[in-house]
Amino acid sequence: MPKDKHGEILGTLRKIVGKDNVSDSPEEVYYYSGDPSTESPHAPEYVVLPKTVEEVQEVVGLANREKIPITPRAGGLTLAGLAIPSAGGILLDLKRMNRIIEVNPNSMYALVESGVTTGQLKTFLENNFPDMQFSVPHAPPIVSVIANAIVYGAGHVCLKYGTNSDMINGLEVVLPTGELLRTGVCAVNNKSWFSKYCLPDFTGLFLGWFGATGIITKCAIELWPKPAIRDAVYYAIDEADDMAEILLRITKAEVADDIYMNSWTGTSSERFELSQRPKGISELYLDVILSARSKEEYDSKRRIVEQIVDEEQKKGRHIKVHSPPQSLRDFILLVPQPLQFMDLKKGGGSEYLGCYVPTEKIEAAYREGIRIAKKYGFQYLQVIRPFKAGHATAIMYAFSFNHSDSEVVQRLQTVLAEICDSVMELGGIPWKPSPTLQKLVLKRADPIFVEFINKVKTMLDPNGIMAPDKWSPEE
Numbered sequence: 001m002p003k004d005k006h007g008e009i010l011g012t013l014r015k016i017v018g019k020d021n022v023s024d025s026p027e028e029v030y031y032y033s034g035d036p037s038t039e040s041p042h043a044p045e046y047v048v049l050p051k052t053v054e055e056v057q058e059v060v061g062l063a064n065r066e067k068i069p070i071t072p073r074a075g076g077l078t079l080a081g082l083a084i085p086s087a088g089g090i091l092l093d094l095k096r097m098n099r100i101i102e103v104n105p106n107s108m109y110a111l112v113e114s115g116v117t118t119g120q121l122k123t124f125l126e127n128n129f130p131d132m133q134f135s136v137p138h139a140p141p142i143v144s145v146i147a148n149a150i151v152y153g154a155g156h157v158c159l160k161y162g163t164n165s166d167m168i169n170g171l172e173v174v175l176p177t178g179e180l181l182r183t184g185v186c187a188v189n190n191k192s193w194f195s196k197y198c199l200p201d202f203t204g205l206f207l208g209w210f211g212a213t214g215i216i217t218k219c220a221i222e223l224w225p226k227p228a229i230r231d232a233v234y235y236a237i238d239e240a241d242d243m244a245e246i247l248l249r250i251t252k253a254e255v256a257d258d259i260y261m262n263s264w265t266g267t268s269s270e271r272f273e274l275s276q277r278p279k280g281i282s283e284l285y286l287d288v289i290l291s292a293r294s295k296e297e298y299d300s301k302r303r304i305v306e307q308i309v310d311e312e313q314k315k316g317r318h319i320k321v322h323s324p325p326q327s328l329r330d331f332i333l334l335v336p337q338p339l340q341f342m343d344l345k346k347g348g349g350s351e352y353l354g355c356y357v358p359t360e361k362i363e364a365a366y367r368e369g370i371r372i373a374k375k376y377g378f379q380y381l382q383v384i385r386p387f388k389a390g391h392a393t394a395i396m397y398a399f400s401f402n403h404s405d406s407e408v409v410q411r412l413q414t415v416l417a418e419i420c421d422s423v424m425e426l427g428g429i430p431w432k433p434s435p436t437l438q439k440l441v442l443k444r445a446d447p448i449f450v451e452f453i454n455k456v457k458t459m460l461d462p463n464g465i466m467a468p469d470k471w472s473p474e475e
């Protein structure tokens with residue numbers, strides 16, 4: 001952009017959001033240029049921090065008139081390059097829009113702005129509505145409730161209730177033209193955001209799009225009763241052959257809030273550094289999180305799990321009770337649970353490719369991850385998490401790596417692409433895929449689906465300004 005024009009846009013942005021909330025300084029655009037993933041960094045021309053919906057509308061309106069790309073960002077922590085402003089232009093940091101507007105304890109929802117973090121909402125509920133909870137992802141508490149909900153994020157009650165995208169009652173969105181759209185009941189009246197039922201549902205136009213169809217400024221997210229007791233039972237599974245059946249059975253018993261199964265490499269940072277599994281260490285560790293209103297209810301849920309394990313042992317499956325030290329138990333029950341293994345390597349690189357797979361394909365997806373990681377000389381670290389009573393299961397292929405070593409970065413990109421392809425071969429789909437992996441997905445997609453994505457994008461965003469690198473097929 002010519003210097004004069006740059007200065008003129010900067011001046012207009014300052015008028016809209018105030019001079020302290022716009023920057024084009026090298027330090028600040030650098031800060032927003034990358035993330036710990038293997039995706040290439042790219043600096044924006046301007047960083048803009050709006051406070052109100054009207055400011056967002058004005059910034060988007062300006063970008064639309066001047067054909068300037070916009071990338072929204074909340075925590076910037078998907079570890080998949082999804083908030084990198086690859087087309088330059090405006091980076092819209094939404095963290096100042098941080099009001100919790102309403103909590104309705106009867107119809108059980110919270111209405112929040114786009115910068116409200118998971119830590120903020122959790123603390124607010126603990127202080128004001130201690131009997132309520134929302135589904136908290138195990139991401140750092142600075143991530144945004146809305147960003148997590150619009151990327152099909154999974155929280156600590158996802159096995160019971162589904163992904164956070166399933167829990168959206170309604171959205172308020174600034175469309176790429178600057179107009180304001182509401183989805184759900186709130187589109188008809190201003191009285192309540194209790195549901196999206198009974199209307200043509202446009203919410204999906206903004207889920208899984210990574211900002212390419214508009215900036216979400218408000219979202220009503222479902223809350224759930226918070227039982228008094230939350231604890232876990234722990235098991236170790238010696239070999240991967242036995243995992244799928246056990247997982248299917250415990251999942252379908254419908255007693256657990258969440259199930260976390262991770263490869264032996266994820267149980268301590270020392271193990272991550274080993275190339276071989278030590279003798280006496282099981283392949284997989286399984287945490288079954290249970291909650292209940294009373295001790296009787298908890299004990300009966302626990303007995304159901306124990307009975308399943310007992311029956312599986314009698315069938316010859318190698319599953320045994322595991323007793324982690326108390327410190328690890330406390331750790332596992334924290335919400336969010338800190339995931340130390342994400343940043344083990346010098347150089348600070350961290351990426352995890354999550355994939356959603358049919359639950360019965362979980363063993364094959366696990367083995368494929370190991371095969372591909374080993375082929376390229378990486379240690380494997382995988383976490384498995386079924387959701388919505390087992391209708392689907394997520395498998396996270398996590399890698400920490402030296403971000404400053406370009407050979408390692410390239411090799412890991414190959415690994416991620418191969419895993420992504422092999423999971424799609426099994427019938428699965430990558431979760432929050434990086435822009436690079438989105439192209440792989442589109443290559444396999446039905447051409448009518450790809451054409452439809454383009455039609456929707458063009459209809460909503462005639463000037464192609466919104467996160468233009470998202471869901472954009474290979475040239």
Ligand SMILES: Cc1cc2nc3c(=O)[nH]c(=O)nc-3n(C[C@H](O)[C@H](O)[C@H](O)COP(=O)(O)OP(=O)(O)OC[C@H]3O[C@@H](n4cnc5c(N)ncnc54)[C@H](O)[C@@H]3O)c2cc1C
Nearest residue numbers: 074075076077082137138139144147148153154210211216
């Ligand atoms: C250690 C670790 C553990 C994790 N564990 C989990 C987990 O258990 N469950 C889980 O679900 N995730 C997990 N994650 C992944 C990730 O942090 C989350 O999915 C989180 O929701 C990302 O939120 P964010 O605020 O960082 O989003 P961002 O990266 O800022 O945004 C995500 C995408 O949405 C777009 N976007 C953001 N806000 C808006 C908006 N208002 N309107 C339109 N588009 C927008 C961005 O452009 C980007 O494409 C983990 C991440 C880490 C680092």
